[in-house]
Amino acid sequence: MPRDGTATRQRILDTAERLVIENGYAATTVDQVIAESRTSKGSFFHHFDSKLDLARSLVARYAAADIAHLDDAVARARAATDDPAEQVIAFVRVFEDDADELMSAQSSCLYVSILTERQLADAGTSKQIVEAITAWRTTLSTMLRAALDQRRPGHDIDTDALADHVFVTFEGAFLLCRSTGDNGHMRAQLTVLRQLLESLLA
C-alpha cells in the first residue's frame, strides 16, 4: 500500500469537483466524496480541515486553471494576428473551436455552483472567483479598447462591460446547456458572440 498524500488529495479534489458541479455543494456529502474517491473519513479530514476548507481549495484550484486557460487563449490570439480587432475574434474562436471538448470535460462551471450557495459566497470563496472575473475583464477590456479605437473611433461603449459580456456568455451558456442537457448550446452561443463582435468591429 503506497503512501502518497498528494495523490490522495488530488483524487479527493477531482471527485469533489465533479460532484459539486454535478449536484451542487450542499447536496454533495462528505461521505459521497469519500466513497467515490476510494478513501476514508480519516484521510479526508487529514487533508481538509472541514467541508468548507474543501470548497475553498476547490475554488482556488479551479480559478487558477481558469486564469491559465484565459492567458493561453490570449497568447494564441496574439500569435495569430497583430490586428487588435482580429485578435478579439481569434480569441473567441479559440473557445469556439474547443467548445465541444470543453463541455465533455465539464458539464458546467464550478463558479455557478459556488455562487448560488450564499453560505460559501460569504465565506471567502467568492474572493477568488472575483479575482478570476477581474482577470478576464482587465485582459479583454484592453484588447477591446484597442480594437474599438481602431475600428470605431469615438464609440460610446463601456469596454469593461463588453469584456464582462464574454464571461457572461460562458456562464449563461453553461446554464442553457444544463437546462436541456444539450451541450451544443455552448458552441452556438460562442458563435453568436463572435458574429456580434464581428459586426461591431467590422
Add this chain to the structure above:
Amino acid sequence: MPRDGTATRQRILDTAERLVIENGYAATTVDQVIAESRTSKGSFFHHFDSKLDLARSLVARYAAADIAHLDDAVARARAATDDPAEQVIAFVRVFEDDADELMSAQSSCLYVSILTERQLADAGTSKQIVEAITAWRTTLSTMLRAALDQRRPGHDIDTDALADHVFVTFEGAFLLCRSTGDNGHMRAQLTVLRQLLESLLA
C-alpha cells in the same frame, strides 16, 4: 384566527422563493421556511406533499411569471414601433430600463438555483424551465428573423441561438451580479447587448 389557506400557501411560497434564490435549494431547510413564513410543520405539509413538491410549485409559479414578463415586454416593443429591427431594440430597452428595480426585487434567478441541483433537474422541475426558455427562443427568434431579413438579407446567423443569447445574457448577468454583489452589472450587460444588436441591425 382567520382561516385562509391560500394566503398561507402564498406566504410559504414567497418565503421559500426568497430563501432558495438566496441560499440554494438544498441549503434551504423546511424548518427555516416555516419559521420565516410564520407557520408550522402541520401547515406546511398540509399545503405541500414534500419539499420536492414545494420546489415544483415554486418553479411553476416563477416560470409563469417569467413568461408573462416576456409577453408584456414584447407587447410594449410592438406598441412602440412597427419596424422589426427597432422592435428588437425596444424589447431589450424595456428590460434595460427596468434593470435596477428588477435586481432590487430579486438578487438572482430561481432557474439558476434549480438547475445547479441535479436532483431537481431530474425530478420534473426542469421541464417547466425548458418551456419558459423555449417561449423566449420562439418569440425572439421570430422577431430577430424579421429584423435580420430586412437589415441583413442573406445573413448566416442562427436566429434561435441569437434569441437564446438574450436569455443567456440575463442568466450570466445574474451570476456576475452575485459574484461581487454589484447589481449594476445587470443594466450594463443589457446595454452592451443592445449596442451589439444595434451594430448587427444597423
Add this chain to the structure above:
DNA sequence: TCGGTACCAGACTAGTTGGTCTGGTTCCTA
C-alpha cells in the same frame, strides 16, 4: 346543531450529516 372538512400547531421519529477519536501502517531521519 351536528358532523365533516379544511386548516393549523407542535411534539416526535428515523435517518442522515459533518466532524471526532482511537488505532494502525508506512516512511524518513538520526
Add this chain to the structure above:
DNA sequence: TAGGAACCAGACCAACTAGTCTGGTACCGA
C-alpha cells in the same frame, strides 16, 4: 533501529432534516 511524523481506516457521536402523528380550531352544508 528507534521513534516521530505523515497518512489512512472506520467506529462513533451530536446535531440536524424531512416527514409523521395526534390533537385542536374555524368554517360550511344539512
